[in-house]
Amino acid sequence: MHLRNDWTRAEIQALYQQPFLDLVFQAQQIHRQYFEANAIQVSTLLSIKTGKCPEDCKYCSQSARYDSKLEAEKRIAVEKVISEAQQAKASGSTRFCMGAAWRNPHERDMPYVLDMVREVKALGLETCMTLGMLNISQAERLKGAGLDYYNHNLDTSREYYPNVISTRSFDDRLDTLSHVREAGLKVCSGGIVGLGEETKDRIGLLFELATLPIHPESVPINMLVPMQGTPLAEVEKLDVTEWIRTIAVARIIMPKSYIRLSAGRESLSDADQALAFMAGANSLFSGEKLLTTPNTAQGKDQQLFQKLGLHAEKAKPQLAELTVDAMAVA
Numbered sequence: 001m002h003l004r005n006d007w008t009r010a011e012i013q014a015l016y017q018q019p020f021l022d023l024v025f026q027a028q029q030i031h032r033q034y035f036e037a038n039a040i041q042v043s044t045l046l047s048i049k050t051g052k053c054p055e056d057c058k059y060c061s062q063s064a065r066y067d068s069k070l071e072a073e074k075r076i077a078v079e080k081v082i083s084e085a086q087q088a089k090a091s092g093s094t095r096f097c098m099g100a101a102w103r104n105p106h107e108r109d110m111p112y113v114l115d116m117v118r119e120v121k122a123l124g125l126e127t128c129m130t131l132g133m134l135n136i137s138q139a140e141r142l143k144g145a146g147l148d149y150y151n152h153n154l155d156t157s158r159e160y161y162p163n164v165i166s167t168r169s170f171d172d173r174l175d176t177l178s179h180v181r182e183a184g185l186k187v188c189s190g191g192i193v194g195l196g197e198e199t200k201d202r203i204g205l206l207f208e209l210a211t212l213p214i215h216p217e218s219v220p221i222n223m224l225v226p227m228q229g230t231p232l233a234e235v236e237k238l239d240v241t242e243w244i245r246t247i248a249v250a251r252i253i254m255p256k257s258y259i260r261l262s263a264g265r266e267s268l269s270d271a272d273q274a275l276a277f278m279a280g281a282n283s284l285f286s287g288e289k290l291l292t293t294p295n296t297a298q299g300k301d302q303q304l305f306q307k308l309g310l311h312a313e314k315a316k317p318q319l320a321e322l323t324v325d326a327m328a329v330a
Contacts, residue, residue, distance in 0.1 A: 007210045007253050012203050015249045020241060024279045027248035031280040034255050039313040040305070041258055041283040043095040043128070044088035048076055048116070053101035055132075055167045057155075059195060061227040062101040078116050085120045093286055094315040096120050097128035097151065097188075103168070104133040114145040121146035124315065128188060128218075133168065133176045139183035149218060150180040151188035157204025160197045177212065187216040190260070193246055194224035194238035202246050210253040218283065219257045221247050223264025240272050244279050251280025258283040274308055282313075 015023065031037070053062045060066075085096045098116060105113060113129065120127050128149035129142065142150065154173055155161065161170045180187055189212075191205040209216060223243050226233045243264070250259050260283035261276055268276075286301050305311060 003215070003256065004253070005211055005213060005215070007207060009203060009207050012206050012210070012249060012253060013200075015252055016199065016203055016245055020245065023245060023248045024275065027251040027280040028278050030252050030255050031282065035282055036313070038308075038310050039282065040277070040310050041095065041260075041313040042093045042286050042301075043097055043260070043283065044084075044091075044093040045097040045099060045285050046081065046084050047101070048081060048098045049100040049102065054103050055165065057165050058231040059164065059192060059224055059227065061230055063230070066229045066231070078112070078119060081116050082119050082123070085123055085125060088286075089123055089125055091286065092312045093125070094313065095126035095128055095149070097130065097149075097285075099130040099151070100132070102132045105131045105138060110138065110141060114141060117142060117145040117147045126316075130188075133172060134179050136179045136182055139179045139185060143183045143185050147185060149186045149188045151218075151220070152176045152180065153190050153192070153220065153222075154205060154208055155191050156195055156197055157201040158208060159204055160195070160201040164195055181214065186218070187212075187214070188218035188220065189216040190218075190220035190222065190250075190262070192222040192224055192263070193243050194235065194264070195232060196235045199242070202242070206246065206249055206253060209250070215254040215257050217257060218260055219250055219254060220260040220262040221250060221281070222262040223267075225263050225267075240268065244272075244275050247276055247281050248279035260284060270304055270307065273304060277308065277310065
């Protein structure tokens with residue numbers, strides 16, 4: 001199967017609406033053409049600044065607009081981040097992701113995040129950040145410091161998006177992804193299912209991702225974790241098979257992308273997760289918390305891997321790149 005960026009909604013809908021087992025079988029066949037069958041890329045996510053976000057994302061407990069009882073925290077010291085990264089590496093993670101509850105990083109924050117990237121990169125880990133919207137200058141400086149991935153999710157379809165967020169537009173998100181690409185960074189971008197959307201919106205999200213000029217190298221497929229105090233706290237839970245269908249179609253139409261199990265995994269059975277891996281998921285977040293939402297503990301993941309015959313993907317050799325910052329020092 002060759003890579004395509006010209007998928008139509010009708011084609012994606014036809015894939016999505018296949019008999020469930022046919023869809024999962026097709027996704028696994030394609031998965032094995034591009035990835036090692038039983039290897040799972042393991043990442044760790046750390047919140048470096050929690051709460052008081054000015055955005056109004058209706059699923060997020062970090063929004064300052066909702067009474068979620070979340071205790072806001074100021075940005076944590078770089079030394080603490082490095083300690084967490086060292087622990088993550090020791091536990092088998094190959095990528096360390098850092099997230100801040102900002103609309104966008106202010107210039108006063110840039111020395112802090114750039115120093116953090118350099119230090120984590122020096123540990124031999126892949127680095128990822130999610131800091132909100134970026135301009136091209138910020139993206140270029142992050143690349144120069146050694147950042148590998150930038151996460152900026154589309155969340156849902158263009159059509160359903162206004163039902164979830166009003167403080168930034170869908171095109172704002174695409175603009176940030178464009179800046180990230182222009183700077184030479186890898187893209188991590190996916191969405192959330194179970195927001196109260198319809199099937200057509202899950203298809204619409206996949207369409208937006210698969211028709212980007214370059215597919216995201218990493219595609220997180222989150223299941224909503226309802227957070228008390230947010231507008232979506234009481235939303236009806238989505239059937240897990242719809243989440244797995246979304247994963248399977250993502251694998252088929254973006255065959256070279258890592259498809260990541262993210263938020264919502266802690267509520268799933270081992271059998272549910274096994275089906276997700278069969279559908280082409282090959283990345284997950286390890287650790288007991290994803291920013292502010294609960295996650296499956298590391299020990300449970302090790303037990304699951306052993307039960308299913310899976311193993312953590314090994315770290316890729318770090319390429320000797322002369323970064324902008326290194327050239328400046330020289």
